[in-house]
Amino acid sequence: MQKNEEQSRLEAQELQQSLKNADTLSPIEAKGLEALEDVKKSASSGSNDKKEPVIDEARINARIGEFYAKVLADVAKEPIPEDWLKRLDEIDKRERK
Amino acid sequence: MDATAPVSLREGLVKWIPNLRAFALSLTQSAQHSDDLVQDTLVKALSNLDKFQEGTNLRAWLFTILRNSFYNDIRYKKYHQTVPIEEVDPVNLETWATQEKYIEFKDVLKGLGCLVPEQREAIILIAAEGLSYEEAAAVCNCPVGTVKSRLSRARQRLEEYLNGEKALAEQAS
Numbered sequence: 568m569q570k571n572e573e574q575s576r577l578e579a580q581e582l583q584q585s586l587k588n589a590d591t592l593s594p595i596e597a598k599g600l601e602a603l604e605d606v607k608k609s610a611s612s613g614s615n616d617k618k619e620p621v622i623d624e625a626r627i628n629a630r631i632g633e634f635y636a637k638v639l640a641d642v643a644k645e646p647i648p649e650d651w652l653k654r655l656d657e658i659d660k661r662e663r664k
Numbered sequence: 665m666d667a668t669a670p671v672s673l674r675e676g677l678v679k680w681i682p683n684l685r686a687f688a689l690s691l692t693q694s695a696q697h698s699d700d701l702v703q704d705t706l707v708k709a710l711s712n713l714d715k716f717q718e719g720t721n722l723r724a725w726l727f728t729i730l731r732n733s734f735y736n737d738i739r740y741k742k743y744h745q746t747v748p749i750e751e752v753d754p755v756n757l758e759t760w761a762t763q764e765k766y767i768e769f770k771d772v773l774k775g776l777g778c779l780v781p782e783q784r785e786a787i788i789l790i791a792a793e794g795l796s797y798e799e800a801a802a803v804c805n806c807p808v809g810t811v812k813s814r815l816s817r818a819r820q821r822l823e824e825y826l827n828g829e830k831a832l833a834e835q836a837s
Contacts, residue, residue, distance in 0.1 A: 627819045628791045630826065634772040635686060635792035642685040647678065651703055658710045659674055 673713055676722045677706055683723060683793065684730055690788045691734055693777055701737070705730040724795065727803045731785060738781070775825040783818035786811050791819075 684705055688698035708729050709716075716725055776784055782804070789800040790811070801808045 622816070622819050622823050624819060627787075627822055627826075630768070630772050631787055631791040631822075634769055634776075635690065635788065637769055638689055639682055639686045642689065643682040645685075647681055648699075648703075651681075651706060652678070654703070655674060655677065655706055655710055658707060662710065662713065 673716065673718075673722070674710065677709055677726070680723050680726055681706070684726055687727060687788060687793065688730055688734070690776060690792070691731070691781060691785060693773070697737075701730055701733055704733050708733070721799060723793075724799045724803050727789065727793075727795075728805075731803055732805075734781070771826055771829050772822075774829075775822045778825050779818050779821055783814050783821065786814035787818040787822070790815055 681702065684702045685698060688701045688705075689695065692698045692701065705726060709726055712729075716722065776787075779787070785804060786800060789795045789803060790797065795803065797808045797811055801811045804811060
């Protein structure tokens with residue numbers, strides 16, 4: 568089994584090399600070379616037929632942006648609690664001494 | 665400490681309070697917890713103003729303090745898990761342009777609740793607060809590549825969640 572795979576790999580390499588060496592390629596040969604390159608790329612990246620899910624980044628960003636803008640607008644309307652400011656003043660005074 | 669510096673820095677702290685509250689709310693999904701975090705952040709920031717380098721990003725520095733406090737709380741209280749959505753009481757929901765907008769908001773809120781905190785902070789810092797990858801990485805104390813992968817997973821999970829919600833809504837109608 569392993570031997571067969573190795574043989575196929577060598578044959579594919581040979582074919583690829585001979586196609587590359589040819590001065591001109593017929594359309595079928597060019598397609599074959601392209602297909603071989605694709606298989607090689609796929610094998611080296613370890614990927615098979617699985618495709619990465621396509622994420623609509625712009626849509627997600629827009630939804631998050633809209634959500635956050637609403638949160639920000641709402642919290643900005645809320646007054647800063649008095650005790651926070653008081654505490655900041657106390658620490659500020661202490662630090663300045 | 666420089667006597668003149670704290671005045672402007674204190675004002676700077678106050679200026680960023682809404683952003684701190686929004687970030688804390690998005691992280692904790694709890695109004696009470698987020699207010700505790702912001703207050704804690706302000707106290708720590710003012711007590712450590714001498715450690716802040718003037719001319720650097722004050723917002724990112726404050727976010728770093730808030731974020732560290734958040735994870736300390738998680739470790740302390742051992743609630744490293746998403747908050748049940750029934751407990752979410754994040755914002756004043758009185759003004760909504762349309763019912764649809766309100767539903768969209770709730771969907772995103774629930775979606776964020778499904779993310780682990782590291783993914784949540786990445787997407788909020790970058791997609792909402794507009795921090796660069798480098799700034800977000802500094803806030804999260806991790807490599808830029810880690811931030812990118814967390815952001816990517818966050819977007820993916822959020823999209824899956826939002827698509828699922830949409831499918832459910834369509835089925836119901």
